[in-house]
Amino acid sequence: xxxxxxxxxxxxATTLLRFATAGSVDDGKSTLVGRLLHDSKxxxxxxxxxxxxxxxSRGQETPDLALxxxxxxxxxxxxxxxxxxxxxxxxxxxxxxxxxxxxxxxYTRNMVTGASTAELAVVLVDARNGVVEQTRRHAAVAALxxxxxxxxxxxxxxxxxxxxPVFAAIAEEFTSYAASLGVPEITAIPISALAGDNxxxxxxxxxxxxxxxxxxxxxxxxxxxxxxxxxxxLPVQYVIxxxxxxxxxxxxxxxxxxxxTFRVGEQVTVLPAGRTSKIAGIDLLGESVxxxxxxxxxxxxxxxxxxxxRGDLIVPxxxxxxxxxxxxxxxxxVADQPLTVGQRVLLKHTTRTVKAIVKEIPSRLTLDDxxxxxxxxxxxxxxxxxxxxxxxxxxxxxxxxxxxxxGSFLLIDPADGTTLAAGMAxxxxxxxxxxxxxxxxxxxxx
Amino acid sequence: xxxxxxxxxxxxxxxxxxxxDALESEAVHIFREVAGEFERPVILFSGGKDxxxxxxxxxxxxxxxxxxxxxLHVDTGHxxxxxxxxxxxxxxxxxxxxxxxSVQEYIDAGKLxxxxxxxxxxxxxxxxxxxxxxxxFDAVFGGGRRDEEKARAKERVFSLRDxxxxxDPRRQRPELWQLYNGRHAPGEHVRVFPLxxxxxxxxxxxxxxxxxxxxxxxxxxEREVFKRSGMWLTAGEWGGPKESESVETRLVRYRTVGDMSxxxxxxxxxxxxxxxxxxxxxxxxxxxxxxxxDDKMSEAAMxxxxxEGYF
Numbered sequence: 138x139x140x141x142x143x144x145x146x147x148x149x150a151t152t153l154l155r156f157a158t159a160g161s162v163d164d165g166k167s168t169l170v171g172r173l174l175h176d177s178k179x180x181x182x183x184x185x186x187x188x189x190x191x192x193x194s195r196g197q198e199t200p201d202l203a204l205x206x207x208x209x210x211x212x213x214x215x216x217x218x219x220x221x222x223x224x225x226x227x228x229x230x231x232x233x234x235x236x237x238x239x240x241x242x243x244y245t246r247n248m249v250t251g252a253s254t255a256e257l258a259v260v261l262v263d264a265r266n267g268v269v270e271q272t273r274r275h276a277a278v279a280a281l282x283x284x285x286x287x288x289x290x291x292x293x294x295x296x297x298x299x300x301x302p303v304f305a306a307i308a309e310e311f312t313s314y315a316a317s318l319g320v321p322e323i324t325a326i327p328i329s330a331l332a333g334d335n336x337x338x339x340x341x342x343x344x345x346x347x348x349x350x351x352x353x354x355x356x357x358x359x360x361x362x363x364x365x366x367x368x369x370x371l372p373v374q375y376v377i378x379x380x381x382x383x384x385x386x387x388x389x390x391x392x393x394x395x396x397x398t399f400r401v402g403e404q405v406t407v408l409p410a411g412r413t414s415k416i417a418g419i420d421l422l423g424e425s426v427x428x429x430x431x432x433x434x435x436x437x438x439x440x441x442x443x444x445x446x447r448g449d450l451i452v453p454x455x456x457x458x459x460x461x462x463x464x465x466x467x468x469x470x471v472a473d474q475p476l477t478v479g480q481r482v483l484l485k486h487t488t489r490t491v492k493a494i495v496k497e498i499p500s501r502l503t504l505d506d507x508x509x510x511x512x513x514x515x516x517x518x519x520x521x522x523x524x525x526x527x528x529x530x531x532x533x534x535x536x537x538x539x540x541x542x543x544g545s546f547l548l549i550d551p552a553d554g555t556t557l558a559a560g561m562a563x564x565x566x567x568x569x570x571x572x573x574x575x576x577x578x579x580x581x582x583x
Numbered sequence: 584x585x586x587x588x589x590x591x592x593x594x595x596x597x598x599x600x601x602x603x604d605a606l607e608s609e610a611v612h613i614f615r616e617v618a619g620e621f622e623r624p625v626i627l628f629s630g631g632k633d634x635x636x637x638x639x640x641x642x643x644x645x646x647x648x649x650x651x652x653x654x655l656h657v658d659t660g661h662x663x664x665x666x667x668x669x670x671x672x673x674x675x676x677x678x679x680x681x682x683x684x685s686v687q688e689y690i691d692a693g694k695l696x697x698x699x700x701x702x703x704x705x706x707x708x709x710x711x712x713x714x715x716x717x718x719x720f721d722a723v724f725g726g727g728r729r730d731e732e733k734a735r736a737k738e739r740v741f742s743l744r745d746x747x748x749x750x751d752p753r754r755q756r757p758e759l760w761q762l763y764n765g766r767h768a769p770g771e772h773v774r775v776f777p778l779x780x781x782x783x784x785x786x787x788x789x790x791x792x793x794x795x796x797x798x799x800x801x802x803x804x805e806r807e808v809f810k811r812s813g814m815w816l817t818a819g820e821w822g823g824p825k826e827s828e829s830v831e832t833r834l835v836r837y838r839t840v841g842d843m844s845x846x847x848x849x850x851x852x853x854x855x856x857x858x859x860x861x862x863x864x865x866x867x868x869x870x871x872x873x874x875x876x877d878d879k880m881s882e883a884a885m886x887x888x889x890x891e892g893y894f
Contacts (some may be wrong), residue, residue, distance in 0.1 A: 151601065151602050152599050152600070152601060152605075153600075153601075153602035153605045153606070173650070175591060182868060183868040195598070219758075220735070223729050223779075223780070225729070225730045225780075225782050225785070230603040231602075232782075232785075234780055246757060247757075249757075249759070250757045250758065250759055253759040253760045254759075254760060254761075264725075275805070333791075358619045359596060359599070360599050361596050361598045361600070362596075362600040364596075364598050369835075374612070374615040374618075374619050375615045375618050375645075377621045377646075377647075377648045378648065379647050379648035379649070380648075381647075381648075381649075384647045384648075386646060387648075391615050391644070392612075392615070392644075393608060393611070393612040393615075398598075401732065420646075422607070422611060422643040422646070423646050425737055427772075430598050431598075432600070432605065432608055432609070433604070433608050434607075434608040434609075434611035434612050434615070434644070435599070446617045452658055469731065471757045480750060483766075485762055485764065487762075488616070488619065541760065541761060542761065545759070545760045546762070546764065547759065547762045547764060547765060549764060553766075553768070554743075554755060554767060554768070555756070556756045556759075556764045556765025559757070559760075
């Protein structure tokens, strides 16, 4: 077995890409994951020996890389891993955190979990089957979670004679569907995970394809976005007040920048109270800087001594979100117990947790065809639906379309602390014309 | 004034963070979340590299204020003297408060029984969970990483433990975005893993970048060792070597630091951080696979211990 890339050269400064895979086992997802891990030297001797041994005893001539994720499958049989597994690998150009999500229909919540932190999603399709319901479901989740980059990996090209028209038809159908949902960037790549075509090495079997391999694309896709157009947001996590002889008056507002950039001298407003001040200084973990951006963890110093505590949101004065107690959002229900109209819950938004009540569940979404079913009364595990929630205190909430971090929230059961639902404020999909909204938009001001 | 982040050149915008900056920022966010939401957090500190990096991150997260957490060490009684010396020096240097839960005291009091194989790592669970209950800690930071071991790979960043400190992998909360749910009933606590997304190499690169001091046993040195189950163990009062095992002096270093009875050394001539990083990057064996006897006891040794409350 050859190793094409090594951790050794990963020593220099590299960036980090978080991505998620989606696709059922039959689509060859474990083989693709296995190949990415193996060819990036993230599979070490003992693990590989186990795979080679198992493959040989099954009469296979070459190691079956799907067996690298076989442990996962065994655990799933025991009922442990109906869940996301995180895997790590590196190349000289970049480090990767892979959220490996089970592909079964009933595990929508797992793909939502994996996609929530992903910059990129790989959707696998079997070249023989083309775009199927499951594919549309994966595209819809990627669009719903606003994953910035989507890769369509058309797998098993070896089983369709590496025929360009087969790939082209699937790529076109998927791209037009995903684009209609508002997926901003789609890259289609013809591969054979089993044979290794276009995963790490360019395929000699598909001369007609001139694009990047999967790994090359993962290595080069931008991990940060143009921040100039972003609304700057700093949720206050913790107030740092040393009250020591050395720092008697230090009062810093610590937090991780959720979106955009902050500069010294900038006029800011603290929400929900609405007080204003000016940024006097920014501490970037012990170093004084004059500009900081997402996702840096910083400490902000303000010119005026105003009342600010955990849960407040610091924003540029000219760019503040509206505060509201009535939230309309799309939620994915992730708990086994249902979410019902009238239920009292806790809502965690950035660093703020408030009491809330589910006022309405206007519709439940069917991911297969994006149809809306009005007034389902409740949402159960893996359901996606629109909800209207009234909170006990005003929240400064962005639309999820504008900011994944300040537009998202959790609904929590106050009785036992269970995470009930993952919420995304605002319209479900980037092109809302595709979705029929039966609910009225009253009180919705984003 | 300048920005401290390493700006990556090439395909990424000037706003892209280096992977170490991104991991550091995420870990600091986790520390601050716990400080903001819990009453009595504690950092599990062993003097090993992961807990050293964890403490370093906590110091940065709250600077210029002191770390708002105490430390807890479960002392197996078979610790390396260099590591205990490092532990105490670090605690004093930063003005921290350290709780020590002692396995030896439990054995002396008859509350724990020495195992026939002399391994004490599995015995840590009782002193650890009792210390958590006694001090009513509601959040316990551990240096565990998901790349370490397959049971650890399943761990959430915020991992809820019941009143018996038990872990139930089937009943974990989904973790979405950076919204960590730390709700827990009285008596329950949350294990928190700020280094979840770090790999062994990340830890070493960060140690190099931040110029963090480590106990000397992480670097190559001559040591009297003997071979057991394919690993070089340090001779000592804990019960090695047996008559059939012979001691020799070798140039070795440690990749992990734990109980002497089950932590193996590796042959190495890496005496500097650079050399260690080069060695780790080229290694074809996993960290724990190479040096931890107790993980090899059974296929699910780590998972079984974690279910009982072990880290």
